[in-house]
Amino acid sequence: MIRHRFWNDLNKYKVILFMLAPAVLFYLLFAYIPMVGIILAFKHYDYAGGVFGSPWNGLDNIRFFFESGDAWRVTRNTALYNIAFIVVNNLLQMFAAIFLFEVGGKWFRKITQTVIFLPYFISWVVVGAIAYNLLNSDIGTVNVLLKSFGMEPVDIYNTPEYWPFILVFVSAWKMLGYGTVMYLAAITSIDTEMYEAAEIDGANIFQRMMRVTIPNLYPTIIILVLLAVGNIFRGDFGMFYNMVGNNGVLFSSTDVIDTFVFRSLITTNEIGMSAAAGVYQSILGFTTIMLVNYAVRKYDKDRALF
Amino acid sequence: MLALLCIVPFILILSSSLTDESKIVVDGFQLFPSEFSLEAYKILFKYPDQMINAYIVTIAVTAIGTIAGLFLTSMTAYCLSRKDFKWRNHFSFYFFFTTLFSGGLVPWYLLIVNYLHMKDTALALIVPLLFNVFYIIVMKSFMSGIPEAITESAKIDGAGDFLIFMRLILPLSKPALATIGLFLALGYWNDWYNALLFISNEKLMPLQYYLYKMLGNMDGMRKAMMGSGAVVTTSLPTEGLKMAMTIVASGPILIAYPFVQKYFVRGLTIGAVKG
Numbered sequence: 001m002i003r004h005r006f007w008n009d010l011n012k013y014k015v016i017l018f019m020l021a022p023a024v025l026f027y028l029l030f031a032y033i034p035m036v037g038i039i040l041a042f043k044h045y046d047y048a049g050g051v052f053g054s055p056w057n058g059l060d061n062i063r064f065f066f067e068s069g070d071a072w073r074v075t076r077n078t079a080l081y082n083i084a085f086i087v088v089n090n091l092l093q094m095f096a097a098i099f100l101f102e103v104g105g106k107w108f109r110k111i112t113q114t115v116i117f118l119p120y121f122i123s124w125v126v127v128g129a130i131a132y133n134l135l136n137s138d139i140g141t142v143n144v145l146l147k148s149f150g151m152e153p154v155d156i157y158n159t160p161e162y163w164p165f166i167l168v169f170v171s172a173w174k175m176l177g178y179g180t181v182m183y184l185a186a187i188t189s190i191d192t193e194m195y196e197a198a199e200i201d202g203a204n205i206f207q208r209m210m211r212v213t214i215p216n217l218y219p220t221i222i223i224l225v226l227l228a229v230g231n232i233f234r235g236d237f238g239m240f241y242n243m244v245g246n247n248g249v250l251f252s253s254t255d256v257i258d259t260f261v262f263r264s265l266i267t268t269n270e271i272g273m274s275a276a277a278g279v280y281q282s283i284l285g286f287t288t289i290m291l292v293n294y295a296v297r298k299y300d301k302d303r304a305l306f
Numbered sequence: 307m308l309a310l311l312c313i314v315p316f317i318l319i320l321s322s323s324l325t326d327e328s329k330i331v332v333d334g335f336q337l338f339p340s341e342f343s344l345e346a347y348k349i350l351f352k353y354p355d356q357m358i359n360a361y362i363v364t365i366a367v368t369a370i371g372t373i374a375g376l377f378l379t380s381m382t383a384y385c386l387s388r389k390d391f392k393w394r395n396h397f398s399f400y401f402f403f404t405t406l407f408s409g410g411l412v413p414w415y416l417l418i419v420n421y422l423h424m425k426d427t428a429l430a431l432i433v434p435l436l437f438n439v440f441y442i443i444v445m446k447s448f449m450s451g452i453p454e455a456i457t458e459s460a461k462i463d464g465a466g467d468f469l470i471f472m473r474l475i476l477p478l479s480k481p482a483l484a485t486i487g488l489f490l491a492l493g494y495w496n497d498w499y500n501a502l503l504f505i506s507n508e509k510l511m512p513l514q515y516y517l518y519k520m521l522g523n524m525d526g527m528r529k530a531m532m533g534s535g536a537v538v539t540t541s542l543p544t545e546g547l548k549m550a551m552t553i554v555a556s557g558p559i560l561i562a563y564p565f566v567q568k569y570f571v572r573g574l575t576i577g578a579v580k581g
Contacts, residue, residue: 009392009393013391013392013393015466015467015468016385016388016391016467018468019381019382019384019385019467019468019471020381020382020385020397022378022381022382023378023381023382023401023437023442024397024400026378026436026437027400027401027404027437029417029422030414030417030433030434031404031408031409032404033409033413033417034408034409034410034413034414034417035407035408035409035413036409036413037409037410037412037413037414037416037417038409038410038413040412040413040416050420051413051416051420113571114564114567115313117567117570117571118313118316118560118563119315121492121496121559121560121563122496122556122559122560123495123496123497123498123514123556124496124498125496125498125514125515125517125518125521125555126514126517126552126555126556128518128521129319129517129521129548129549129551129552130315130316130318130319130552132521132548133315133318133319133549134315134318139545141318178574181570181571181574181575182574185574185575237499238498238499242518245522258411261410261411261412262411265411265412265415266503271412271416274411274412275410275412275413277410278409278410278411278412278413279409279410281410282407282408282409282410285406285407286406286407289406
């Protein structure tokens with residue numbers, strides 16, 4: 001009887017299933033089949049053997065990854081950068097949104113929004129060119145300015161200490177417009193009656209901001225931050241790779257899991273270790289997303305991812 | 307202030323590309339060209355073969371990818387938005403799960419190179435970006451807002467599921483299509499990662515990857531110029547040329563940007579409100 005109903009449904013949905021087929025195949029091929037490739041983390045990959053014919057080597061890849069000291073460095077960098085991005089970007093975006101909402105005429109608001117959204121649209125390659133223009137040791141604008149003030153030029157591309165600040169700044173610069181739009185959308189959906197009521201009670205702009213706008217933004221803030229926290233172990237490869245490239249001098253402060261995995265795969269060809277690091281990243285990521293989802297569920301069931 | 311900070315870098319690049327090379331080497335990049343020169347652009351456009359080629363690759367990949375991606379995304383989203391489709395939650399989870407867990411870069415790369423043999427083909431530039439779970443979700447929540455009565459009545463008139471999708475749902479979804487289409491197009495236009503991984507044939511280099519190559523090594527640039535028959539002197543304005551390349555590679559985006567911006571804002575707002 002149950003079998004019968006299944007075949008009935010299959011017939012009933014055949015067109016829909018057919019329409020879903022491309023997507024199902026795509027994800028099967030490019031997402032689910034690579035999951036089987038996780039076994040590479042436990043193999044010594046050779047080209048003759050391929051994924052399935054290569055000999056097993058147990059936990060060696062994972063042991064090498066951890067014993068080389070790279071594991072700790074890239075994990076720490078990935079997590080710290082993402083935490084800095086989350087905090088700085090969200091604060092700036094929220095500030096910009098509130099500012100745009102409260103201040104200025106329609107024209108000013110439009111132009112500002114257009115201008116701060118612009119960096120989002122250019123590729124990381126172009127951002128890399130801009131960084132080069134600004135930061136180059138001999139001819140970069142920053143050093144030109146320093147020299148014109150009679151100060152010593154700084155060798156930015158050889159000094160790891162500067163890079164956390166540079167990268168946080170660049171991330172904030174590129175994402176400012178995008179996040180501001182999100183927050184602005186949330187602010188405009190706040191009931192205007194609340195502002196009117198506050199005004200009647202004699203609240204000034206600052207009080208309105210603290211008492212009405214920000215508390216009403218809490219749900220948006222929490223969701224945006226929690227979503228970002230779920231991705232805390234995923235580095236923005238485009239950003240790191242175009243800003244830093246394969247500049248080994250800077251790795252102590254710029255190497256993240258994604259750049260490490262890429263380098264081991266393409267540059268140094270250590271496929272087993274690269275796969276091990278990738279699996280390590282996936283597991284870390286999966287665990288944090290699960291924890292985050294659990295936290296969201298506790299806070300507000302409807303907002304949970306699943 | 308912040309807005310100013312956002313635009314200054316673009317002026318810097320533009321001015322650098324217009325400054326005389328000897329001036330750059332001595333004084334460095336500056337906000338306003340101290341010695342105006344079009345030399346960098348002249349050289350760039352003198353032997354434009356490879357750049358034009360990169361442009362063609364990028365435009366073709368963007369056009370094909372966006373249209374195919376948009377069609378497939380909306381078709382998938384439509385199926386998932388059908389409330390009478392009993393298995394829709396199962397399929398939703400099937401797609402969604404891929405954002406939670408993945409096999410990592412290595413198996414994905416080996417699959418595409420060693421098993422699908424897509425290295426150095428245009429497919430490697432198009433296929434990996436065809437689907438995006440986030441776009442499917444945004445599209446699905448938009449389509450869920452279309453009244454069910456419309457599909458119901460069409461069904462009574464004897465229309466099949468695919469016909470309903472093509473004739474009724476697609477035309478009604480124009481705002482969502484515009485938004486996701488723009489996101490897809492921007493993704494394809496700015497993509498360099500898939501080229502970095504899979505493309506070594508110069509004929510298939512898209513624009514951003516070409517720029518990346520040129521920024522990385524000027525020797526490559528010299529070679530490219532020589533390959534197209536240029537007599538290369540040592541006075542090739544490398545720095546100015548890099549900046550001119552940057553302008554040329556991002557030009558179309560910068561020009562189209564003010565016009566498409568409002569669709570992005572609208573699309574983001576749809577996504578944000580629906581959560």
